[in-house]
Amino acid sequence: xxxxxxQHLAQFFGGLRAVSDFxxxxxxxxxxxxIGPNGAGKTTVFNVITGVYMPTKGTIxxxxxxxxxxxxxxxxxxxxxxxxxxxxxxxxxxxxxxxxIAYHFHMSYGNADAFLHTRKYWQGEQLVDDYAIDLLxxxxxxxxxxxxxxxxxxxxQRRLExxxxxxxxxxxxxxxxxxxxxxxxxxxxxxxxIHWLRDKFDLTILLIEHQMRVVMGVCERIKVMDxxxxxxxxxxxxxxxxxRVIEAYLGKGA
Amino acid sequence: MTFLRAHRTIATVIAxxxxxxVIKVLNLVGIFNAYYIQLIMLAGxxxxxTVSLGMVNGFTGQFxxxxxxxMAVGAYTSVMITTVWLHASVxxxxxxxxxxxxxxxxxxxxxxxAGYIVGAPSLRxxxxxxxxxxxxxxxxxxxxxxxSSFLGGPRGxxxxxxxxxxxxxxxxxIVSVVLMRNYLFSSHGRSMKAVRDSEIAAEATGINTTRxxxxxxxxxxxxxxxxxxxxxxxxxxxxxxxxxxMKSLEYLIYLYVGGSASISGxxxxxxxxxxxxxxxxxxxxxxxxxxxxxxxxxxxxxxxxIMGLKEFSFILIPQRQRKEVSA
Numbered sequence: 001x002x003x004x005x006x007q008h009l010a011q012f013f014g015g016l017r018a019v020s021d022f023x024x025x026x027x028x029x030x031x032x033x034x035i036g037p038n039g040a041g042k043t044t045v046f047n048v049i050t051g052v053y054m055p056t057k058g059t060i061x062x063x064x065x066x067x068x069x070x071x072x073x074x075x076x077x078x079x080x081x082x083x084x085x086x087x088x089x090x091x092x093x094x095x096x097x098x099x100x101i102a103y104h105f106h107m108s109y110g111n112a113d114a115f116l117h118t119r120k121y122w123q124g125e126q127l128v129d130d131y132a133i134d135l136l137x138x139x140x141x142x143x144x145x146x147x148x149x150x151x152x153x154x155x156x157q158r159r160l161e162x163x164x165x166x167x168x169x170x171x172x173x174x175x176x177x178x179x180x181x182x183x184x185x186x187x188x189x190x191x192x193x194i195h196w197l198r199d200k201f202d203l204t205i206l207l208i209e210h211q212m213r214v215v216m217g218v219c220e221r222i223k224v225m226d227x228x229x230x231x232x233x234x235x236x237x238x239x240x241x242x243x244r245v246i247e248a249y250l251g252k253g254a
Numbered sequence: 255m256t257f258l259r260a261h262r263t264i265a266t267v268i269a270x271x272x273x274x275x276v277i278k279v280l281n282l283v284g285i286f287n288a289y290y291i292q293l294i295m296l297a298g299x300x301x302x303x304t305v306s307l308g309m310v311n312g313f314t315g316q317f318x319x320x321x322x323x324x325m326a327v328g329a330y331t332s333v334m335i336t337t338v339w340l341h342a343s344v345x346x347x348x349x350x351x352x353x354x355x356x357x358x359x360x361x362x363x364x365x366x367x368a369g370y371i372v373g374a375p376s377l378r379x380x381x382x383x384x385x386x387x388x389x390x391x392x393x394x395x396x397x398x399x400x401x402s403s404f405l406g407g408p409r410g411x412x413x414x415x416x417x418x419x420x421x422x423x424x425x426x427x428i429v430s431v432v433l434m435r436n437y438l439f440s441s442h443g444r445s446m447k448a449v450r451d452s453e454i455a456a457e458a459t460g461i462n463t464t465r466x467x468x469x470x471x472x473x474x475x476x477x478x479x480x481x482x483x484x485x486x487x488x489x490x491x492x493x494x495x496x497x498x499x500m501k502s503l504e505y506l507i508y509l510y511v512g513g514s515a516s517i518s519g520x521x522x523x524x525x526x527x528x529x530x531x532x533x534x535x536x537x538x539x540x541x542x543x544x545x546x547x548x549x550x551x552x553x554x555x556x557x558x559x560i561m562g563l564k565e566f567s568f569i570l571i572p573q574r575q576r577k578e579v580s581a
Contacts, residue, residue: 050458076460084458090451092515092563093444100441101448102459107441111469114440115433121440128441133576145576168460 001064003028003204004049004080004172009058011044011228018044019228022058026172031198031205033219035212035239037248040225042208043085046176050082051075063171077105081170083161085177085208091150095141098149098160099132102167132167138200139163155186162193166201173197175207179214187211191218216240224248266568274424281420291420292488297528298423299485302430304508304524305517306477309434311506312514313443314470315450316377317385321478321505323392326497327368328361328479329486330405335360336487337414354417358483365479366472368395373471378464380453392502399494410493418488426484430477435517437473439571446470450515507545511552513559518566523559 002025009022019041026032034042048055051072060067067075081102090098107128113121136142139159144152149160158178165173178194179187191214198205209215215222216236224232224239226248232239239245277294280286286294303321310318335357336350368391376387399405406412437443448456449463456463486492505524512523527548531541552559 052454071462072454072457073460073462076458082458084455088452088455088458090448090455092451093447097444097447101444101456101461104441104445105460109441111437111442114437114442117436117440124441129576164459 002026005061007059010056011048012056017228026204028204031220033215033222034208035215036225041228042225046174076168079171081165081168082174083165087157087161089149094146095149096132096145098164099135099167100128102164103128135163172204177208179209179211187214194218293529293532295423295488297525298427299481300524300528301521302427302477302481303505304520305431305434306474307505308509308514308520309470309474314446314467318388319385320388320392320502322497322501323395324365324475324478325482326395327365328482329492331361331364332357332483333411333414333486358480361483362476362479366476369472369475373468377467396494396497412491414486414490416490418484435569513561515563516561516565517569519559519561
């Protein structure tokens, strides 16, 4: 059974058809790319999956459960974590706190333990501190654990956002333009990291990306959107040579 | 000293006990008269009010501007219990203090209930709705008190037994601030800051932001209610206009001048700006000129308040040594 199964998804904003009849099945362990020109509806698809928008039509089945109509935090708790196109860190919190916040719903102590700092609180804090520092170490951020996250360099902020998403212990990770603003060397590193993430954390990954080199290098399957509709789907070699894709990106007669 | 550095909690308790002893001695020697002691007690109450307001405005990033309304709920509730319903039994201090404590707790709970009624619908929304709702709610509470003759109406309520003394304020302020500080330095406190920094990202990391916001708002109202009870049993006379919008505004000023995202800042703001205007009594009519002037100057030179994001070391939770980090 597919981990994520989206059928006939449509999202209208008034008269604007942001997404129409979108279908996708993600098998466990796959890395799938979603590409298309600006305004094609890629981020809208992400926002619908994560419950930011309520879809006009269609079903989204994740891990056997229909998640349409659930709140964003419930969807995250069900196992879908995301990063944002424009980085959204908790900039006034420390680097390690960013990761700990994402672990919050796994924490076992309640409000009363928080007020009274009971034994349960100290055990929980020790556990989350170990967990967070181990995770940061994997992303080479442990040296900055107590710095404000807003003060990190750009590339490190991108890595922290991924680390934070992983702290929720997701089954599906969705990345919105992870290579945005990266130079070729950083993008190469990112490609390596995405493969490593999938194997290390047993993930399924869905990503939006504009840098074709990254998409072609990392994705096993690609879906191309334009004006809210899927125009093509297949392996990278097939997508690269498809006339509809070339037309969508470069225009007719190119 | 090394012992004290290792046991910061004990050091803090000793420090506060010393402050108390110094004030008490200065009082007994006659350097601090009853007026100064009253001022110190007011500062203690204002510290709790400001720190609890900071939980909502500074750390959760919401904008509540009617904090005095919850104080009024707590004040009137506790006074109704100690003065109107149980006035006979409070003459004996052995009965009086338990009744007083039960009364201020009841005031806190009722204020928390009022906080839930105000917060639950408005905190579901993102944006500035909370400001409008809290402003109207606090004025509504004041107006209801004004027209309710059993609450004394516009004449106010007098004859309140003076249960609040220096010891009560010390215990009350320290316990309240410690509880709120504990909450802030917990997983739930980190979630509050996450809501402040980015509500969308907080939701995306699995935090039920609405529930977190409502809970903080409710316990903030609870502490405001208790402060109201302590306040009423200090002044011995309460009037609806004690809890007007100007009162709420004072707490906002204490908070933002001191530093909204810092418990220490809220404490400094409340303490300094409770005492300062009283020391400048001779300039009474200029008080409202000096206040905004200070605000403007702080906003220009210290945008994040006097303390910014910093905390006094006794506020912070001692960090344990992490495992050795390999380079």
